[in-house]
Amino acid sequence: MKIGLTYDLRSEYLAAGYGEEETAEFDRDDTIDALEKALAGLGHDTERIGHARSLVQQLAVGRDWDLVFNIAEGMHGIGREAQVPAILDVYGIAYTFSDPLVMALTLHKGMTKHVLRDAGVPTADFVVVREPSDLQAVGFGPPYFIKPVAEGTGKGVTADSIVRNRKDLDAACLKLITAFRQPVLVESFLPGREFTVGLVGTGREARILGTMEVLLLENAEAEVYSYTNKERCEELVVYRIVDADQDLVVRQAEAIVLKAWQVLGCRDCGRADVRCDARGVPQFMEVNPLAGLHPQHSDLPILCTRLGITYEQLIGWVVESAQKRVRTGTTDQRIQAYAYCCGS
Structure with a gap:
């Protein structure tokens, strides 16, 4: 092609x-x-x-x-x-x-959690804060976790993202709103294990590639998979492959991710992040339907390499999935056919 x-x-x-x-x-x-x-x-x-x-x-x-x-x-x-x-x-x-609807929806972490919560996917309590008065809707207690509602690569996530007292929440949210010029997602802080799960395929054909546990080293920003930790992952983070057949929590995490992927309508390939609450129960955090593809630095290729999946094989699966949507004819022919169908 x-x-x-x-x-x-x-x-x-x-x-x-x-x-x-x-x-x-x-x-x-x-x-x-x-x-x-x-x-x-x-x-x-x-x-x-x-x-x-x-x-x-x-x-x-x-x-x-x-x-x-x-x-x-x-x-x-x-x-x-x-x-x-x-x-x-x-x-x-x-x-x-993914298509425009999915891409726009999943970039907005709050809207994504609304959709998935309604579909029965477990996710931490949350409120989207656009202005200080929205904080009145926060009905759950500290500690809180805050981040910009529509950023990736850990942008806006630092050690200060964990807010341990209600009295500090207003100022912390206002700081992020001002810095990133967008609403802030306020969630219950999840203190447990963190996983990133890779997927390939679309709809019923989607399947889990595997799961990595994210382990922060002593010199990393503590308790958060932050922007700094992601940018300097080679020296601050250890990624450990975990097996769903041997670990019930991993099995639960993968089931959550697959359901979320299919509910949202994500396509071809991507990954999602899950973190456990204080009881050790996995909770959906966010999905990335446009995951980074740097062969050595991005989470999804790192996961594939650890699983023995080559970069070319991963890209081949993406193309194979997307190729099912390829239409015949030239661009002009497709536009003419569309115009004809619409009566233009």
């Missing part, structure tokens, strides 16, 4: 004057190199597209692809991860990973 690559390259944004934390979710140059190499190894031809604006420009001059391998995060707006999928939907071009 002819596969286009959409992405936000961290080096480009840094060169344009954006900061290190602002660009933390964006991809490194060697991630794109690795993707191209893996796709070529699978027999596909690739073409670099780049960010959403570049995609728009190339579509406007008639560029077309059988499939777009989309890992673009987007820069602006709470629906930024939905931008590239929405553009590709307009042109009827298939792409990897």
Whole structure:
């Protein structure tokens, strides 16, 4: 197949004057190199597209692809991860990973927890705080855990994210709201074991790849899988493969993740995070349907490597899942067919 690559390259944004934390979710140059190499190894031809604006420009001059391998995060707006999928939907071009609805929903951690809680997926008590008066709705006691409602890569998560007294919650939330210009998610702090679970597939075909337990070393920021701990994971974190057949808690965590993945409608591949409460019971934290794909640094490829799954094999599974959505015909033919069906 002819596969286009959409992405936000961290080096480009840094060169344009954006900061290190602002660009933390964006991809490194060697991630794109690795993707191209893996796709070529699978027999596909690739073409670099780049960010959403570049995609728009190339579509406007008639560029077309059988499939777009989309890992673009987007820069602006709470629906930024939905931008590239929405553009590709307009042109009827298939792409990897989830659709605009899922991408927009899952970036907002509070909305995701609302949907999953209604579906019976266990998750910690929470309140979304947009302004100080919203704190009146916090009906559960400390300690609390706070983080920006729509960030990834641990952005905004530090040791200060654990708020141990109710009197300190107002100031802590206001600080985050001001810094990230978005609401804050306030949750009951979960003090137990933390897992990240990898998945592959869509709908009923989705399956668990495996699970890693996240263990923080003595020199790490304590009790939180923070931005700093993630950025310096090689020296601050130990990832331990755990077996659901040998560990009931892991088995429960994987069941929670698979249900959440299917309820939300996530596609192709990704991962989700689970942490245990004070009783040792796993609780859903968040899902990442657009998981990082750096071969050595991102959680999902790290998990696969520990399980003996090659990077090329992982990328192959993503393409195999997404390929089922590839439509026949050129872009012009697809647009003409759509116009005909709509009576235009």
